[in-house]
Amino acid sequence: MSVTKEQVLEALKAVSLPGGDPVTRDLVRALAAESGVVRFILEGAPESELTAMRPALEAAVRALPGVETVTVMIPAGPPKGMGSGPQIGGHPKPQPAGPQPVPGVRHIIAVGSGKGGVGKSTVSSNLAVALAREGKRVGLLDADIYGPSQPRMMGTYQRPASPDGHTILPLRAHGVTLMSIGLMLKEDEAVIWRGPMLMGALQQMLGQVRWDEYGPLDVLIIDLPPGTGDIQLSLCQKTQLDGAIIVSTPQDVALLDAKKALDMFRRLGTPIMGLIENMSTYVCPNCGHEEHLFGHGGVEAEAARLGLPYLGALPLALDVRVAGDAGNPIATTDSPAAEPYRKIAQELIAVRVV
Numbered sequence: 001m002s003v004t005k006e007q008v009l010e011a012l013k014a015v016s017l018p019g020g021d022p023v024t025r026d027l028v029r030a031l032a033a034e035s036g037v038v039r040f041i042l043e044g045a046p047e048s049e050l051t052a053m054r055p056a057l058e059a060a061v062r063a064l065p066g067v068e069t070v071t072v073m074i075p076a077g078p079p080k081g082m083g084s085g086p087q088i089g090g091h092p093k094p095q096p097a098g099p100q101p102v103p104g105v106r107h108i109i110a111v112g113s114g115k116g117g118v119g120k121s122t123v124s125s126n127l128a129v130a131l132a133r134e135g136k137r138v139g140l141l142d143a144d145i146y147g148p149s150q151p152r153m154m155g156t157y158q159r160p161a162s163p164d165g166h167t168i169l170p171l172r173a174h175g176v177t178l179m180s181i182g183l184m185l186k187e188d189e190a191v192i193w194r195g196p197m198l199m200g201a202l203q204q205m206l207g208q209v210r211w212d213e214y215g216p217l218d219v220l221i222i223d224l225p226p227g228t229g230d231i232q233l234s235l236c237q238k239t240q241l242d243g244a245i246i247v248s249t250p251q252d253v254a255l256l257d258a259k260k261a262l263d264m265f266r267r268l269g270t271p272i273m274g275l276i277e278n279m280s281t282y283v284c285p286n287c288g289h290e291e292h293l294f295g296h297g298g299v300e301a302e303a304a305r306l307g308l309p310y311l312g313a314l315p316l317a318l319d320v321r322v323a324g325d326a327g328n329p330i331a332t333t334d335s336p337a338a339e340p341y342r343k344i345a346q347e348l349i350a351v352r353v354v
């Protein structure tokens with residue numbers, strides 16, 4: 001019979017080291033044990049200490065019946081000049097039961113989608129900017145761990161400072177207080193993470209970031225990863241969310257996935273604040289002809305069917321993509337393409353969810 005993760009953890013726990021065993025010290029990350037092949041990452045202590053303990057840990061795992069190979073990886077240290085900073089992505093720490101508020105934040109809105117590429121990050125950044133332009137104090141958290149895009153969309157790539165090695169100071173761009181998990185990670189790091197570590201990272205983004213660094217926030221917008229995974233689940237169960245906004249394109253397949261996301265939020269008891277149809281119409285910049293490339297009106301019809309608010313349609317516009325890629329969301333401008341975002345921001349303020 002091949003070895004299990006639990007057996008590997010037990011064996012690692014039994015290795016006595018000067019500072020305590022590596023499992024209790026949370027140094028063992030991304031452990032996988034399949035068909036006799038065991039792999040894990042050692043992280044969370046100085047590289048020299050990790051390198052010194054590696055042979056004993058490998059030997060302990062290799063001694064287990066059913067183990068054929070053991071690979072222990074020690075990631076390279078942070079790039080020069082960045083300092084060690086807080087450790088991101090450890091296992092979640094015990095938290096009080098039930099959804100918790102985020103210090104310095106009045107309202108929290110999650111922006112989700114059933115599938116990737118429908119414009120959830122574009123909507124999050126533009127909505128954040130539009131709300132800020134309406135006079136609200138806004139924060140934006142990029143929780144899309146596998147594909148963080150807010151640094152690019154908001155035009156800021158600086159690694160956030162951490163004066164005490166624990167508290168993380170958010171950045172500021174276009175009048176919005178910003179934090180992205182992408183700014184804290186070494187390249188390719190999150191790709192090897194498993195569920196519990198993702199949740200630990202999210203918990204840190206909410207709890208360790210000083211969200212009121214530039215003044216208390218009226219609203220924090222959370223740009224979720226696409227789909228219905230661990231992050232969404234953990235966020236709804238552990239954080240006091242005011243509600244979720246779902247972005248979909250009018251395509252049937254996107255809408256089908258959006259329904260799954262809606263169902264997940266409903267089951268978790270998170271109110272749906274509204275649905276947005278993105279890439280709704282395409283207006284030719286040369287002749288002004290309007291085309292419904294992905295169909296049209298499906299999201300509004302679905303909202304009506306479910307009795308949920310419909311927040312509006314956003315056109316597919318070259319300006320929107322170019323502005324997003326350049327780090328200046330279209331909502332920072334007075335272009336006609338910024339108008340729908342302003343309307344949605346005003347609508348959210350009018351119904352007092354912000």
Ligand SMILES: Nc1ncnc2c1ncn2[C@@H]1O[C@H](COP(=O)(O)OP(=O)(O)OP(=O)(O)O)[C@@H](O)[C@H]1O
Pocket residue numbers: 113115116117118119120121122123144147149225226278279314315316317318320321322324325
């Ligand atoms: N209304 C729009 N008009 C033109 N381009 C758009 C529009 N909405 C999004 N895009 C572009 O489509 C691409 C995908 O958008 P975005 O990253 O916002 O999607 P997403 O749903 O967050 O994707 P994922 O979660 O998979 O990263 C980006 O290049 C973005 O600039």
